[in-house]
Amino acid sequence: xxxxxRYTANEILTVLSARQLKDGQVVFAGVxxxxxxxxxxxxxxxPGLTILFEGGVIGAFVEPGxxxxxxxxxxxxxxxxxxxxxAEVLLLLQRGYVDVGFMxxxxxxxxxxxxxxxxxxxAHPKTRLxxxxxxxxxxxxxxxxxxxxxxxxxxxxxxxxxxxxxFISGGDSRAKSGLPTxxxxxxxxxxxxxxxxxxxxxxxxxxxxxxxxxxxxQQKTGFELxxxxxxxxxEPPSEHELATLRxxxxxxxFTA
Amino acid sequence: MNExxxxxxxxxxxxxxxxxxxxxxxxxxxxxxxxxxQDGASVGIGGSTxxxxxxAMIWALIRARKKHLSCSRSxxxxxxxxxxxxxxCDHMITSWFAQSILWGLSKVMRHHVEKGLARYDEWxxxxxxxxxxxxxMGVPFMPIRSMLGSDVLKQRPEAKEIDCPFTGEKLLxxxxxxxxxxxxxxxxxxxxxxxxIDGLQFMDIDLAIAANRVILTTERIVSNDQIRRAPDxxxxxxFCVDAVVEVxxxxxxxxxxxxxxxxxxxxxxxxxxxNGDPIGGLNDYLERYVxxxxxxxxxxxxxxxxxxxxxxxxxxxxxxx
Numbered sequence: 001x002x003x004x005x006r007y008t009a010n011e012i013l014t015v016l017s018a019r020q021l022k023d024g025q026v027v028f029a030g031v032x033x034x035x036x037x038x039x040x041x042x043x044x045x046x047p048g049l050t051i052l053f054e055g056g057v058i059g060a061f062v063e064p065g066x067x068x069x070x071x072x073x074x075x076x077x078x079x080x081x082x083x084x085x086x087a088e089v090l091l092l093l094q095r096g097y098v099d100v101g102f103m104x105x106x107x108x109x110x111x112x113x114x115x116x117x118x119x120x121x122x123a124h125p126k127t128r129l130x131x132x133x134x135x136x137x138x139x140x141x142x143x144x145x146x147x148x149x150x151x152x153x154x155x156x157x158x159x160x161x162x163x164x165x166x167f168i169s170g171g172d173s174r175a176k177s178g179l180p181t182x183x184x185x186x187x188x189x190x191x192x193x194x195x196x197x198x199x200x201x202x203x204x205x206x207x208x209x210x211x212x213x214x215x216x217x218q219q220k221t222g223f224e225l226x227x228x229x230x231x232x233x234x235e236p237p238s239e240h241e242l243a244t245l246r247x248x249x250x251x252x253x254f255t256a
Numbered sequence: 257m258n259e260x261x262x263x264x265x266x267x268x269x270x271x272x273x274x275x276x277x278x279x280x281x282x283x284x285x286x287x288x289x290x291x292x293x294q295d296g297a298s299v300g301i302g303g304s305t306x307x308x309x310x311x312a313m314i315w316a317l318i319r320a321r322k323k324h325l326s327c328s329r330s331x332x333x334x335x336x337x338x339x340x341x342x343x344x345c346d347h348m349i350t351s352w353f354a355q356s357i358l359w360g361l362s363k364v365m366r367h368h369v370e371k372g373l374a375r376y377d378e379w380x381x382x383x384x385x386x387x388x389x390x391x392x393m394g395v396p397f398m399p400i401r402s403m404l405g406s407d408v409l410k411q412r413p414e415a416k417e418i419d420c421p422f423t424g425e426k427l428l429x430x431x432x433x434x435x436x437x438x439x440x441x442x443x444x445x446x447x448x449x450x451x452x453i454d455g456l457q458f459m460d461i462d463l464a465i466a467a468n469r470v471i472l473t474t475e476r477i478v479s480n481d482q483i484r485r486a487p488d489x490x491x492x493x494x495f496c497v498d499a500v501v502e503v504x505x506x507x508x509x510x511x512x513x514x515x516x517x518x519x520x521x522x523x524x525x526x527x528x529x530x531n532g533d534p535i536g537g538l539n540d541y542l543e544r545y546v547x548x549x550x551x552x553x554x555x556x557x558x559x560x561x562x563x564x565x566x567x568x569x570x571x572x573x574x575x576x577x
Contacts, residue, residue: 054381091382129361
């Protein structure tokens with residue numbers, strides 16, 4: 001049995017998001033925790049997982065201890081099946097080859113919309129954030145897993161700006177906007193795993209992480225949460241998962 | 257925006273017909289190549305993030321004190337800091353603009369955009385690619401299925417939503433991007449400009465074909481015979497290219513596939529310096545590393561032989577297996 005203090009917040013985040021992937025899937029992974037979690041899944045339960053990177057990589061097989069600093073670096077291509085243009089790999093999302101999109105997030109709302117562009121009014125922003133990258137394309141065209149830190153300022157009722165669409169304003173608003181496919185599947189934080197209910201498409205707590213109470217999750221969330229009737233408690237990270245993860249990120253780039 | 261976002265087809269054809277597309281040697285110096293870029297030009301930049309960035313050419317444009325460049329790139333890293341911070345560029349079209357995921361937000365970009373000194377037009381990564389693609393295809397737009405429903409689209413009235421005439425589905429039309437000049441760095445090319453790219457190609461092929469002129473920088477110039485031994489490796493044909501500059505380590509401190517990885521100590525020192533003071537820190541960096549050195553070789557000496565060799569050892573390890 002591993003005690004909660006035996007792993008960092010980013011480690012449990014990475015392990016739990018890795019568990020959301022299934023063997024045989026094609027996953028489009030962003031840099032940081034998503035890249036690491038997809039690689040962890042590939043090295044543990046899902047040897048047949050195919051990882052895509054927006055730099056133009058199909059079938060990535062990232063080397064332990066040599067994590068790429070972005071998804072556009074040569075390290076992403078090591079032992080991959082194919083390299084191709086960035087537009088070409090993104091177009092595979094549009095064609096429908098990608099089962100799961102997997103991203104980090106800076107700010108999310110109750111409908112799973114993500115903001116990585118602006119804090120404040122876009123015309124006179126308080127903070128100009130980096131922007132979408134491939135995030136908007138991935139979330140527009142695939143089912144999404146989002147891994148992010150759980151803080152009240154990051155879990156808000158309404159994002160300042162929809163960079164990467166979730167269910168927009170809920171219900172069928174996503175499809176009506178011209179996005180008939182994809183949408184939020186899971187959000188994973190160091191506190192809980194979230195899914196989205198079928199009607200209004202609002203975020204709901206599917207499982208609590210070990211040692212986390214309903215009150216704690218609600219208190220650190222800026223909107224009213226729905227709790228699943230069959231609320232589960234997550235299995236803590238196993239020795240094997242943690243050991244593999246620490247081997248992959250031996251430089252502690254993304255799990256410190 | 258005053259100017260038409262997409263140039264009429266006849267104008268585009270006429271601009272191309274005025275170019276000298278003959279098979280001729282095009283080798284010039286960095287300084288001569290910089291003189292091909294006019295103030296106010298639209299400039300497409302090859303590579304992505306910290307990879308195959310045409311840093312030596314950007315360095316030369318800053319030294320030549322260009323003005324009001326409008327740049328476009330798939331994803332922008334510290335190259336964008338230098339372009340905004342030096343004052344040569346006040347408009348960037350891209351999908352992501354930060355120092356990198358390791359270092360986070362660019363305080364230089366934030367300063368310029370939040371103070372209204374420069375514009376950052378945000379498009380999705382695929383949209384940037386499809387804009388170059390449309391430019392390369394000689395059509396005014398490409399239809400895509402992303403950006404719809406998002407606030408990224410609300411910021412971009414240049415993109416047009418339509419109902420598909422075949423299916424009635426919503427689609428987004430993104431306008432062609434035909435930069436006046438493209439800056440692209442490659443591993444090798446011949447004196448005519450037949451360019452071979454190893455590894456990740458990003459959007460460089462579309463960019464080269466879309467642009468009105470292309471300045472190639474290259475790790476090395478090889479013979480035309482050597483190009484002809486592996487024509488499948490040639491990604492940019494000579495008739496797209498107007499200038500060839502041989503610049504070893506021309507992406508430093510970023511990486512060039514199979515040749516060198518990013519020079520991380522230099523990058524970390526840079527980030528610490530500009531994050532501490534995004535104006536003064538950047539100016540000091542420009543004085544020391546851009547305006548100060550007499551040549552690109554002297555700039556590399558300032559980065560340091562130890563770091564250059566370490567980046568080279570790591571860069572070549574992509575071929576170890």
